[in-house]
Amino acid sequence: MKWYLKTGPDGDVVISTRVRLARNITDYPFPSKMSPEQYQKVEQIARDALMESRIQPKHDFEYIDMARLTPAHAMSFAEKHLISPEFARERDGRALLLNKDETLSVMINEEDHIRIQALFAGMQLEDAFALADEIDDVFDEKLRFAFDENLGYLTQCPTNLGTGLRASVMLHLPAITKAGAMPGLANAVGKFGLTIRGTFGEGTAAKGAFYQISNQVTLGISEKEAISNLSGIAGQIITQEKAAREQLRYLPELEDKVFRSYGLLTNARLLSADEFMSLISDVRLGITLGIIKNKGLEVVNALLCDAQPATLMTTAGRNLDASARDQLRAQTVREKLA
Amino acid sequence: MKWYLKTGPDGDVVISTRVRLARNITDYPFPSKMSPEQYQKVEQIARDALMESRIQPKHDFEYIDMARLTPAHAMSFAEKHLISPEFARERDGRALLLNKDETLSVMINEEDHIRIQALFAGMQLEDAFALADEIDDVFDEKLRFAFDENLGYLTQCPTNLGTGLRASVMLHLPAITKAGAMPGLANAVGKFGLTIRGTFGEGTAAKGAFYQISNQVTLGISEKEAISNLSGIAGQIITQEKAAREQLRYLPELEDKVFRSYGLLTNARLLSADEFMSLISDVRLGITLGIIKNKGLEVVNALLCDAQPATLMTTAGRNLDASARDQLRAQTVREKLA
Numbered sequence: 001m002k003w004y005l006k007t008g009p010d011g012d013v014v015i016s017t018r019v020r021l022a023r024n025i026t027d028y029p030f031p032s033k034m035s036p037e038q039y040q041k042v043e044q045i046a047r048d049a050l051m052e053s054r055i056q057p058k059h060d061f062e063y064i065d066m067a068r069l070t071p072a073h074a075m076s077f078a079e080k081h082l083i084s085p086e087f088a089r090e091r092d093g094r095a096l097l098l099n100k101d102e103t104l105s106v107m108i109n110e111e112d113h114i115r116i117q118a119l120f121a122g123m124q125l126e127d128a129f130a131l132a133d134e135i136d137d138v139f140d141e142k143l144r145f146a147f148d149e150n151l152g153y154l155t156q157c158p159t160n161l162g163t164g165l166r167a168s169v170m171l172h173l174p175a176i177t178k179a180g181a182m183p184g185l186a187n188a189v190g191k192f193g194l195t196i197r198g199t200f201g202e203g204t205a206a207k208g209a210f211y212q213i214s215n216q217v218t219l220g221i222s223e224k225e226a227i228s229n230l231s232g233i234a235g236q237i238i239t240q241e242k243a244a245r246e247q248l249r250y251l252p253e254l255e256d257k258v259f260r261s262y263g264l265l266t267n268a269r270l271l272s273a274d275e276f277m278s279l280i281s282d283v284r285l286g287i288t289l290g291i292i293k294n295k296g297l298e299v300v301n302a303l304l305c306d307a308q309p310a311t312l313m314t315t316a317g318r319n320l321d322a323s324a325r326d327q328l329r330a331q332t333v334r335e336k337l338a
Numbered sequence: 339m340k341w342y343l344k345t346g347p348d349g350d351v352v353i354s355t356r357v358r359l360a361r362n363i364t365d366y367p368f369p370s371k372m373s374p375e376q377y378q379k380v381e382q383i384a385r386d387a388l389m390e391s392r393i394q395p396k397h398d399f400e401y402i403d404m405a406r407l408t409p410a411h412a413m414s415f416a417e418k419h420l421i422s423p424e425f426a427r428e429r430d431g432r433a434l435l436l437n438k439d440e441t442l443s444v445m446i447n448e449e450d451h452i453r454i455q456a457l458f459a460g461m462q463l464e465d466a467f468a469l470a471d472e473i474d475d476v477f478d479e480k481l482r483f484a485f486d487e488n489l490g491y492l493t494q495c496p497t498n499l500g501t502g503l504r505a506s507v508m509l510h511l512p513a514i515t516k517a518g519a520m521p522g523l524a525n526a527v528g529k530f531g532l533t534i535r536g537t538f539g540e541g542t543a544a545k546g547a548f549y550q551i552s553n554q555v556t557l558g559i560s561e562k563e564a565i566s567n568l569s570g571i572a573g574q575i576i577t578q579e580k581a582a583r584e585q586l587r588y589l590p591e592l593e594d595k596v597f598r599s600y601g602l603l604t605n606a607r608l609l610s611a612d613e614f615m616s617l618i619s620d621v622r623l624g625i626t627l628g629i630i631k632n633k634g635l636e637v638v639n640a641l642l643c644d645a646q647p648a649t650l651m652t653t654a655g656r657n658l659d660a661s662a663r664d665q666l667r668a669q670t671v672r673e674k675l676a
Binding site: 323 | 605
């Protein structure tokens with residue numbers, strides 16, 4: 001089963017956990033400086049290193065030539081957070097290695113030669129790191145990574161230098177958001193070398209109170225320290241969100257809002273992406289508070305992927321204009337939620 | 339069965355038809371000039387004239403001493419259009435005679451001594467007039483009405499002088515309203531001696547596109563002419579509304595709006611009177627266009643009465659503040675519509 005069809009630990013607040021490692025192969029320039037031949041060569045080397053490794057039988061990685069995907073299909077991977085949006089947009093010379101349950105994705109020739117990503121439902125930082133680390137070891141057995149004794153792993157962008165590790169937790173924080181406490185929280189989080197921003201939609205505006213908190217420091221800190229630091233702060237935010245939800249639990253206005261959003265989602269014939277995010281956020285909160293009883297978080301989590309624009313078009317098997325997408329989104333949501 | 343639980347001819351556009359006759363008993367001043375003893379006397383005379391008449395077995399009129407009603411109970415009669423709001427507010431010395439299916443109400447000591455009202459579902463002007471006229475005849479057998487050869491029936495307010503007849507049709511005109519054609523229509527209607535205004539809510543603002551069209555001229559015109567004039571114009575408006583609805587039938591935006599309103603009505607936990615009127619108007623339109631298939635107009639028509647503030651309190655058997663009313667309204671609507 002795909003990871004995003006499950007819920008994990010602290011699933012009422014945490015949608016998913018992601019750990020990403022950036023690696024480059026020595027003797028090759030960074031992707032932005034590579035020739036087409038070098039692109040091909042790096043792709044071949046990285047691909048073989050994993051697909052022919054001892055762990056391939058266990059993980060069953062699929063090789064996906066990004067250049068052969070339609071733009072919508074590529075973007076649907078980004079909507080599931082399996083790849084970066086940039087990786088979906090510029091597909092020439094790039095490849096994706098994806099395991100069966102989609103907990104592991106390896107982007108080849110993104111900003112760095114190899115980006116290993118482990119993605120779990122719920123709060124599972126240690127497990128996600130352990131899995132990414134395991135894949136890193138497999139590559140390390142066959143490839144020589146660009147590494148400096150003092151600096152650590154060398155990466156194209158200096159912000160990744162050192163551990164090359166970016167760990168993030170996708171949080172649903174409707175109660176903290178409603179309480180107006182997000183700006184203060186974002187400020188406090190920054191003081192611990194972390195950053196928090198909206199997960200969906202363009203720019204940094206948080207649609208539906210979904211946020212991503214991640215580490216910013218990669219230099220002069222161990223992987224374990226970075227993970228532990230993020231884990232501690234995220235844990236405090238989870239506690240704070242749960243307490244804030246308790247304050248909302250018995251408000252008639254909240255019950256009303258949750259059911260109205262549910263009523264719109266299960267009846268609307270046209271749903272924009274933004275409205276969907278806002279309404280599903282209310283319904284998700286309602287489920288965690290026991291206001292909506294006949295639906296589980298799994299349905300909501302799956303919809304958070306399935307109702308995104310490119311995923312809708314990929315499912316439909318054709319390009320759709322905004323109005324046709326709004327119609328298909330409404331239909332998809334009704335079928336899953338009604 | 340109460341009239342408002344039924345639908346009548348042209349029920350997709352016409353909620354109800356009402357004909358009212360204003361009469362005063364000779365030898366008594368108009369109510370505003372009467373002493374308490376005269377109030378009592380007129381009440382007794384009018385009551386006996388009807389309750390002891392030959393038609394009482396057929397119509398089964400109930401005598402209701404308005405002074406004994408709670409304010410909410412009295413106002414709930416006004417919400418069903420059985421009495422005037424003024425009659426509900428000032429209840430001393432006033433009585434209501436109401437037949438079993440509530441198609442006939444006789445207000446004693448309203449602005450005039452006797453006001454006979456016939457109220458039917460759908461477009462039934464002739465039948466409503468015939469019924470009111472029948473009751474008028476019954477009173478006429480026993481009482482001497484104030485009548486002038488030249489002026490006709492004498493009434494307290496000069497606007498009723500002559501026939502003492504006010505006929506009105508309650509129309510649901512969502513398509514004409516959406517098309518922005520109401521101001522022009524109101525203007526045109528005025529040129530035929532008719533007036534059209536909102537039916538629900540304070541003042542003249544039309545809540546939910548429900549309107550009442552009625553005759554203004556009572557002097558120098560026969561009852562039949564007045565009824566026929568109103569019938570003709572109302573018939574044209576009905577035709578116009580039906581044509582305008584056909585324009586809307588296949589708009590995806592309309593289907594979306596109808597279902598959203600249905601979703602809110604069947605899920606909200608708090609519903610204000612104004613929001614209810616606006617949403618039920620969409621649902622009513624959706625039913626007539628076949629967009630909503632599992633509900634009939636009867637349910638909507640009944641809710642138009644049942645969800646009004648005083649009727650809610652009367653059903654609950656106690657006074658409710660605005661927030662408790664909004665809660666009970668939402669519950670009532672959910673139960674009837676879900």
